[in-house]
Amino acid sequence: MKAIEITATVESINQAQALLESGVDVLYFGEELFALRLPTYFSREEQQELVELAHRHHKKVTVAVNGIMHPEKMRLIPDYLTFLESIKVDQIAVGDTGVIFVLQRDGYQLPYIYDAQMLVTSSRQINFWAKRGAVGAVMAREVPYLELKEMSETIAVDGEILVYGATCIHQSKRPLVENYFAYTKAEDEVNRERGLFLAEPKKEETHYSIYEDSHGTHIFADNDLNLMMELPKLVELNYGHWKLEGLYTPGDSFVEIAKLFVKAKIALLAEEWTESLAQELSVKVTEHHPVGRGLDTGFFLMDPDEVK
Secondary structure: OOOOEEEEEOOOHHHHHHHHHHOOOEEEEOOOOOOOOOOOOOOHHHHHHHHHHHHHOOOEEEEEEOOOOOHHHHOOHHHHHHHHHHOOOOEEEEOOHHHHHHHHHOOOOOOEEEOOHHHOOOHHHHHHHHOOOEEEEEOOOOOOHHHHHHHHOOOOOEEEEEEEEOOEEEEEOOOHHHHHHHHHOOOOOOOHHHOOEEEEOOEEEEEEEEEEEOOEEEEEOOOEEEOHHHHHHHHHOOOOEEEEOOOOOOHHHHHHHHHHHHHHHHHHHOOOOOHHHHHHHHHHHHHHOOOOOOEEOOOOOOOHHHOO
């Protein structure tokens, strides 16, 4: 059985300590200018502290450099990459090909995971970037199990699978919410903390979270993801890189959920996984999940022909 590695987002230094002690293998963080959709953004001093903390626990860090870099940001990329290299970051997540070009042109010793979000949907695409230095790839959240099964036979590097958390289904550089408020002559906050959401006409139960930041507008799936019951399928296909996303799950609740997935990892590796354990862990995930946010399996169990 292939090794299993759990990556978790981080919202504070204290939470990072708790996540490492709970058994998480990789901390995931970044700074606002270059990183997409993180619970918190960290200063460079804090990023160095997080790297040192993880390394003291013999764990790794991935720094998100996965934004779309327009010219004003690209000019700042070399300085940031130099900083990340100097603090001995283990790897970075990159989606913009311009950043990959700079990495290779300037000879940075920074392994990168290809992270183009919802665009990573084929082994051919992943292998293209593997040949150009990528050490892994973030699989699009819209890729269902049957397609993951086909891809598992041909991908050349590890594919990261989101197993818990919010799923972004749309990003636009445009300030869509601000434009809406301007059109309706309303005044309100547009940040994540405001808790705005969209609902479909005549479907008031739908709840598509939406917010804006310097990267534009982000819209999320109606429910968050919980693949606890489906983990054996991932193990069977050798998808051993699991991602826990804490964007909407703050503080100790996220740490407790991380502990549950670590427990699942240990049971699977020891071949002690049972249906009753899966049910127990999944129920506990629900108990720690924020009230008012639904959970389901997202696109995972859908027929590929149904994914639009």
